[in-house]
Amino acid sequence: DVKVTQSSRYLVKRTGEKVFLECVQDMDHENMFWYRQDPGLGLRLIYFSYDVKMKEKGDIPEGYSVSREKKERFSLILESASTNQTSMYLCASIQHGTAYGYTFGSGTRLTVV
Amino acid sequence: QQPVQSPQAVILREGEDAVINCSSSKALYSVHWYRQKHGEAPVFLMILLKGGEQKGHEKISASFNEKKQQSSLYLTASQLSYSGTYFCGTETANFGNEKLTFGTGTRLTIIP
Numbered sequence: 001d002v003k004v005t006q007s008s009r010y011l012v013k014r015t016g017e018k019v020f021l022e023c024v025q026d027m028d029h030e031n032m033f034w035y036r037q038d039p040g041l042g043l044r045l046i047y048f049s050y051d052v053k054m055k056e057k058g059d060i061p062e063g064y065s066v067s068r069e070k071k072e073r074f075s076l077i078l079e080s081a082s083t084n085q086t087s088m089y090l091c092a093s094i095q096h097g098t099a100y101g102y103t104f105g106s107g108t109r110l111t112v113v
Numbered sequence: 114q115q116p117v118q119s120p121q122a123v124i125l126r127e128g129e130d131a132v133i134n135c136s137s138s139k140a141l142y143s144v145h146w147y148r149q150k151h152g153e154a155p156v157f158l159m160i161l162l163k164g165g166e167q168k169g170h171e172k173i174s175a176s177f178n179e180k181k182q183q184s185s186l187y188l189t190a191s192q193l194s195y196s197g198t199y200f201c202g203t204e205t206a207n208f209g210n211e212k213l214t215f216g217t218g219t220r221l222t223i224i225p
Protein backbone atom coordinates (compact mmCIF):
# COMPACT_ATOMS: atom_id res chain seq x y z
CA ASP A 1 0.00 0.00 0.00
CA VAL A 2 1.39 3.39 -1.00
CA LYS A 3 2.18 5.79 1.78
CA VAL A 4 2.90 9.37 2.68
CA THR A 5 4.24 9.55 6.22
CA GLN A 6 4.41 12.69 8.32
CA SER A 7 6.77 12.47 11.24
CA SER A 8 4.53 13.90 13.96
CA ARG A 9 0.79 13.73 14.48
CA TYR A 10 0.73 16.44 17.15
CA LEU A 11 3.31 19.09 17.90
CA VAL A 12 3.41 21.93 20.42
CA LYS A 13 6.05 24.63 19.96
CA ARG A 14 6.82 27.99 21.50
CA THR A 15 6.66 31.30 19.67
CA GLY A 16 9.95 32.05 17.97
CA GLU A 17 11.12 28.44 17.74
CA LYS A 18 12.34 26.99 14.46
CA VAL A 19 10.06 24.09 13.54
CA PHE A 20 10.68 21.24 11.12
CA LEU A 21 7.84 19.16 9.68
CA GLU A 22 8.95 16.07 7.80
CA CYS A 23 7.19 14.20 5.05
CA VAL A 24 8.33 10.99 3.36
CA GLN A 25 6.66 9.13 0.48
CA ASP A 26 7.48 5.65 -0.76
CA MET A 27 5.90 5.90 -4.22
CA ASP A 28 8.74 7.52 -6.18
CA HIS A 29 6.50 10.52 -6.93
CA GLU A 30 8.05 13.60 -8.50
CA ASN A 31 5.62 16.14 -7.11
CA MET A 32 5.19 16.91 -3.43
CA PHE A 33 3.15 19.58 -1.66
CA TRP A 34 2.61 21.22 1.70
CA TYR A 35 -0.85 22.53 2.54
CA ARG A 36 -2.29 23.99 5.68
CA GLN A 37 -5.90 23.37 6.61
CA ASP A 38 -7.92 25.79 8.71
CA PRO A 39 -11.66 25.70 9.47
CA GLY A 40 -13.67 27.50 6.83
CA LEU A 41 -10.62 28.13 4.64
CA GLY A 42 -10.09 24.69 3.15
CA LEU A 43 -6.61 23.61 2.11
CA ARG A 44 -4.18 26.33 1.14
CA LEU A 45 -0.92 25.64 -0.66
CA ILE A 46 2.26 26.75 1.09
CA TYR A 47 5.01 25.32 -1.13
CA PHE A 48 5.46 22.57 -3.64
CA SER A 49 8.31 20.74 -5.34
CA TYR A 50 8.38 19.00 -8.71
CA ASP A 51 11.90 17.59 -8.43
CA VAL A 52 14.83 17.20 -6.07
CA LYS A 53 16.17 20.60 -4.97
CA MET A 54 13.36 22.34 -6.88
CA LYS A 55 10.75 24.33 -5.02
CA GLU A 56 8.06 26.84 -5.82
CA LYS A 57 5.96 29.12 -3.67
CA GLY A 58 2.31 28.40 -3.29
CA ASP A 59 -0.38 30.84 -2.24
CA ILE A 60 0.74 31.47 1.36
CA PRO A 61 4.54 30.98 1.58
CA GLU A 62 5.29 33.82 4.04
CA GLY A 63 6.97 32.58 7.19
CA TYR A 64 7.77 29.18 5.69
CA SER A 65 10.57 27.55 3.73
CA VAL A 66 11.06 24.05 2.37
CA SER A 67 13.81 21.59 1.59
CA ARG A 68 13.91 18.68 -0.81
CA GLU A 69 17.31 17.04 -0.80
CA LYS A 70 16.03 13.58 -1.70
CA LYS A 71 13.14 12.59 -3.94
CA GLU A 72 11.21 10.86 -1.19
CA ARG A 73 11.52 13.56 1.49
CA PHE A 74 9.98 17.04 1.58
CA SER A 75 10.46 19.16 4.68
CA LEU A 76 8.54 22.24 5.75
CA ILE A 77 10.36 24.73 7.94
CA LEU A 78 8.80 27.43 10.07
CA GLU A 79 11.70 29.84 10.51
CA SER A 80 10.29 31.53 13.61
CA ALA A 81 6.99 30.04 14.70
CA SER A 82 4.12 32.40 15.44
CA THR A 83 0.69 31.78 16.93
CA ASN A 84 -1.00 32.41 13.57
CA GLN A 85 0.81 29.35 12.24
CA THR A 86 -1.19 27.11 14.55
CA SER A 87 -2.89 24.81 12.08
CA MET A 88 -3.19 21.34 10.57
CA TYR A 89 -0.40 20.75 8.05
CA LEU A 90 -0.92 18.20 5.29
CA CYS A 91 1.72 16.81 2.99
CA ALA A 92 0.74 15.25 -0.34
CA SER A 93 2.42 13.67 -3.33
CA ILE A 94 1.39 12.74 -6.85
CA GLN A 95 2.97 11.10 -9.84
CA HIS A 96 3.27 13.37 -12.86
CA GLY A 97 0.57 12.59 -15.41
CA THR A 98 -1.27 10.16 -13.18
CA ALA A 99 -5.01 9.66 -13.05
CA TYR A 100 -4.90 8.73 -9.39
CA GLY A 101 -4.82 12.06 -7.60
CA TYR A 102 -2.97 13.15 -4.50
CA THR A 103 -2.00 10.81 -1.70
CA PHE A 104 -2.09 12.72 1.56
CA GLY A 105 -0.25 12.11 4.79
CA SER A 106 -2.27 11.88 7.98
CA GLY A 107 -1.35 15.44 8.93
CA THR A 108 0.51 17.25 11.70
CA ARG A 109 -1.54 19.36 14.06
CA LEU A 110 0.81 22.13 15.14
CA THR A 111 0.04 24.37 18.09
CA VAL A 112 2.24 27.41 18.67
CA VAL A 113 1.99 28.85 22.17
CA GLN B 114 -8.14 32.33 -6.18
CA GLN B 115 -9.93 29.40 -4.59
CA PRO B 116 -12.80 27.71 -6.45
CA VAL B 117 -16.21 28.25 -4.89
CA GLN B 118 -18.05 25.24 -3.56
CA SER B 119 -21.77 25.06 -2.90
CA PRO B 120 -23.51 24.29 -0.73
CA GLN B 121 -21.25 24.82 2.29
CA ALA B 122 -23.10 22.16 4.22
CA VAL B 123 -25.93 19.73 3.63
CA ILE B 124 -27.80 17.22 5.77
CA LEU B 125 -29.48 14.27 4.12
CA ARG B 126 -31.33 11.18 5.17
CA GLU B 127 -29.89 7.86 4.14
CA GLY B 128 -30.97 7.04 0.60
CA GLU B 129 -31.36 10.64 -0.58
CA ASP B 130 -29.31 12.19 -3.38
CA ALA B 131 -26.85 15.08 -3.19
CA VAL B 132 -25.12 17.37 -5.65
CA ILE B 133 -22.01 19.38 -4.74
CA ASN B 134 -20.85 22.09 -7.08
CA CYS B 135 -17.42 23.58 -7.70
CA SER B 136 -17.00 26.75 -9.72
CA SER B 137 -13.85 28.54 -10.84
CA SER B 138 -13.23 32.00 -12.26
CA LYS B 139 -10.28 30.64 -14.25
CA ALA B 140 -10.08 28.27 -17.19
CA LEU B 141 -9.54 24.78 -15.87
CA TYR B 142 -7.43 21.90 -17.06
CA SER B 143 -8.58 19.39 -14.47
CA VAL B 144 -10.77 19.00 -11.41
CA HIS B 145 -10.12 16.57 -8.57
CA TRP B 146 -12.62 15.49 -5.91
CA TYR B 147 -11.62 14.35 -2.40
CA ARG B 148 -13.51 13.27 0.70
CA GLN B 149 -12.21 13.86 4.21
CA LYS B 150 -13.67 12.17 7.25
CA HIS B 151 -13.26 13.79 10.63
CA GLY B 152 -9.71 13.44 11.94
CA GLU B 153 -8.46 11.76 8.79
CA ALA B 154 -6.56 12.79 5.67
CA PRO B 155 -8.44 13.64 2.47
CA VAL B 156 -8.93 10.67 0.17
CA PHE B 157 -8.96 10.92 -3.62
CA LEU B 158 -12.31 10.13 -5.29
CA MET B 159 -11.85 11.00 -8.95
CA ILE B 160 -10.26 13.31 -11.49
CA LEU B 161 -11.89 14.96 -14.48
CA LEU B 162 -9.78 16.27 -17.31
CA LYS B 163 -10.55 18.93 -19.88
CA GLY B 164 -12.09 17.17 -22.85
CA GLY B 165 -12.68 14.04 -20.83
CA GLU B 166 -15.82 12.11 -20.06
CA GLN B 167 -18.04 12.16 -17.03
CA LYS B 168 -16.50 9.93 -14.41
CA GLY B 169 -17.91 7.74 -11.74
CA HIS B 170 -19.06 4.37 -10.68
CA GLU B 171 -22.35 3.23 -9.25
CA LYS B 172 -23.46 5.86 -6.80
CA ILE B 173 -20.74 8.52 -6.96
CA SER B 174 -20.10 10.34 -10.21
CA ALA B 175 -18.95 13.73 -11.43
CA SER B 176 -19.16 15.98 -14.44
CA PHE B 177 -17.04 18.82 -15.80
CA ASN B 178 -18.52 21.70 -17.78
CA GLU B 179 -15.53 23.29 -19.51
CA LYS B 180 -17.49 26.24 -20.86
CA LYS B 181 -18.69 27.26 -17.43
CA GLN B 182 -15.53 26.14 -15.57
CA GLN B 183 -17.71 24.13 -13.24
CA SER B 184 -17.72 20.62 -11.89
CA SER B 185 -20.43 18.79 -10.01
CA LEU B 186 -20.20 15.73 -7.78
CA TYR B 187 -23.29 13.50 -7.64
CA LEU B 188 -23.96 11.16 -4.74
CA THR B 189 -26.89 8.86 -5.38
CA ALA B 190 -28.82 6.95 -2.74
CA SER B 191 -26.44 8.21 -0.06
CA GLN B 192 -25.09 5.88 2.59
CA LEU B 193 -23.95 6.68 6.13
CA SER B 194 -20.36 6.15 4.97
CA TYR B 195 -20.66 9.11 2.60
CA SER B 196 -20.57 11.55 5.51
CA GLY B 197 -17.57 13.84 5.51
CA THR B 198 -16.26 17.01 3.96
CA TYR B 199 -15.88 17.07 0.19
CA PHE B 200 -13.25 19.21 -1.48
CA CYS B 201 -12.73 20.01 -5.11
CA GLY B 202 -9.21 20.80 -6.26
CA THR B 203 -8.66 22.63 -9.53
CA GLU B 204 -5.69 22.76 -11.87
CA THR B 205 -5.62 25.71 -14.25
CA ALA B 206 -2.96 24.57 -16.69
CA ASN B 207 -1.07 21.47 -17.64
CA PHE B 208 2.34 22.53 -16.40
CA GLY B 209 3.05 19.02 -15.25
CA ASN B 210 3.31 19.90 -11.57
CA GLU B 211 -0.27 18.92 -10.74
CA LYS B 212 -0.62 21.93 -8.45
CA LEU B 213 -4.15 22.09 -7.09
CA THR B 214 -6.12 24.95 -5.59
CA PHE B 215 -8.79 23.62 -3.25
CA GLY B 216 -12.22 24.94 -2.44
CA THR B 217 -13.31 25.54 1.13
CA GLY B 218 -15.25 22.29 1.28
CA THR B 219 -18.80 21.01 1.58
CA ARG B 220 -19.74 19.24 4.78
CA LEU B 221 -22.11 16.36 4.10
CA THR B 222 -23.96 14.73 6.98
CA ILE B 223 -26.01 11.58 6.37
CA ILE B 224 -28.50 10.66 9.06
CA PRO B 225 -30.28 7.30 9.40
